Amino acid sequence: xxxxxxxxxxxxxxxxxxxxxxxxxxxxxxxxxxxxxxxxxxxxxxxxxxxxxxxxxxxxxxxxxxxxxxxxxxxxxxxxxxxxxxxxxxxxxxxxxxxxxxxxxxxxxxxxxx
Amino acid sequence: xxxxxxxxxxxxxxxxxxxxxxxxxxxxxxxxxxxxxxxxxxxxxxxxxxxxxxxxxxxxxxxxxxxxxxxxxxxxxxxxxxxxxxxxxxxxxxxxxxxxxxxxxxxxxxx
Numbered sequence: 001x002x003x004x005x006x007x008x009x010x011x012x013x014x015x016x017x018x019x020x021x022x023x024x025x026x027x028x029x030x031x032x033x034x035x036x037x038x039x040x041x042x043x044x045x046x047x048x049x050x051x052x053x054x055x056x057x058x059x060x061x062x063x064x065x066x067x068x069x070x071x072x073x074x075x076x077x078x079x080x081x082x083x084x085x086x087x088x089x090x091x092x093x094x095x096x097x098x099x100x101x102x103x104x105x106x107x108x109x110x111x112x113x114x
Numbered sequence: 115x116x117x118x119x120x121x122x123x124x125x126x127x128x129x130x131x132x133x134x135x136x137x138x139x140x141x142x143x144x145x146x147x148x149x150x151x152x153x154x155x156x157x158x159x160x161x162x163x164x165x166x167x168x169x170x171x172x173x174x175x176x177x178x179x180x181x182x183x184x185x186x187x188x189x190x191x192x193x194x195x196x197x198x199x200x201x202x203x204x205x206x207x208x209x210x211x212x213x214x215x216x217x218x219x220x221x222x223x224x225x
Contacts (some may be wrong), residue, residue, distance in 0.1 A: 043219055
């Protein structure tokens with residue numbers, strides 16, 4: 001089955017600086033890679049996703065890059081703000097035919113220092 | 115109902131008791147999932163269902179069962195709860211290529 005590794009487990013950055021979270025996956029058949037943000041006591045919320053037919057996707061201050069050859073993908077947050085503080089999870093799955101669920105990384109606790 | 119609803123929000127359960135966590139969605143998504151979230155371990159898939167009438171086992175299925183009698187409902191049953199099943203349980207659904215939507219979670223404590 002799929003295995004997703006996520007680094008770092010904790011990331012502290014100054015407000016206004018950029019944050020980068022990296023994930024690797026093991027199953028070359030995976031073709032859908034979402035990122036979720038989870039605030040304390042809340043449900044995971046999808047913030048951005050990318051499919052294997054593109055290498056980069058951007059949405060305002062958030063971007064995701066994908067390298068299928070190396071089997072890794074990254075989340076980039078620019079101009080970080082206090083409300084970006086949360087736990088971020090990457091995930092991977094094969095999206096097509098049967099839906100057998102996302103495999104998640106163990107999460108990154110992002111701390112934005114004022 | 116808007117989106118995906120879980121019940122109860124939280125529960126304290128005596129070990130050995132049977133418990134069903136409820137999950138209902140109104141988005142007509144074909145696929146539904148149950149995850150458990152434990153500190154340091156992230157979200158792990160318990161069971162999933164591609165469509166009504168079918169279910170499959172995820173990464174950590176032991177001690178849990180599911181059913182999918184219709185598109186909207188996907189209950190998770192603990193036949194005889196044990197303390198290691200203390201966790202936060204999230205139901206999710208997917209469809210239409212718009213990613214996975216999560217419910218608000220059930221915090222279960224088995225004592």
